[in-house]
Amino acid sequence: MKAALAQAKVRPLLIDYDDREFPQAGEPLAALDYEAFLAAGDAISSGACRRTSGSR
Amino acid sequence: MSAQTPADPYTLNLDKCAANYQPLTPLTFLQRAAEVYPAHTAVIHGKLRLTYVDFYARCRQLASALARRGIGVGDTVTVMLANTPPMLEAHYAVPMAGAVLHSLNTRLDAAVLAFQLDHAEAKIVICDREFAPS
Numbered sequence: 232m233k234a235a236l237a238q239a240k241v242r243p244l245l246i247d248y249d250d251r252e253f254p255q256a257g258e259p260l261a262a263l264d265y266e267a268f269l270a271a272g273d274a275i276s277s278g279a280c281r282r283t284s285g286s287r
Numbered sequence: 288m289s290a291q292t293p294a295d296p297y298t299l300n301l302d303k304c305a306a307n308y309q310p311l312t313p314l315t316f317l318q319r320a321a322e323v324y325p326a327h328t329a330v331i332h333g334k335l336r337l338t339y340v341d342f343y344a345r346c347r348q349l350a351s352a353l354a355r356r357g358i359g360v361g362d363t364v365t366v367m368l369a370n371t372p373p374m375l376e377a378h379y380a381v382p383m384a385g386a387v388l389h390s391l392n393t394r395l396d397a398a399v400l401a402f403q404l405d406h407a408e409a410k411i412v413i414c415d416r417e418f419a420p421s
Binding site: 232233234235236237238239240241243244245246247248249250252253255256257258259260265268269270271272273274275 | 332333334335344345347348349350351352353354355356365367368371373376397398400401402404405408409410411412413414415416417418419420421
């Protein structure tokens, strides 16, 4: 992926997924980790999905 | 059309709206699964287990994170992942954000991947460390 990104013209935001279940030794592309990126989204409590179904 | 010509009744008042047109999307499958089978196992990955309610919550949180980065309709999110939980989450979260999921083939060479990144106008790339160096 590193070589592909170097050849591409686009400069996307890079997010690394670090698989804790099957650890990989590959050097991360960027400083942004998948779990940290996900955590930046609005957290939704488990019970919230039931309340959203009221419109159907 | 002149004022005298009667309008075709089948073209009147039948614009797409919520009452007559609902796009079919897998996103509703996940919402329903989380409502009907909240405690059922949705994801098994090594020792990790996610129930449907947790999986749905994570997908929505990822969609929210994408939206906060300005990802929306017309944008492309590229992933370079094996069959791991983020791959599943991206399949729901990216369309939830209104964007297009672009899943790269892990067997392609760098030149072809570079072409795809440019052609797709990738805004975000999520990459497993397994595939990062090559």
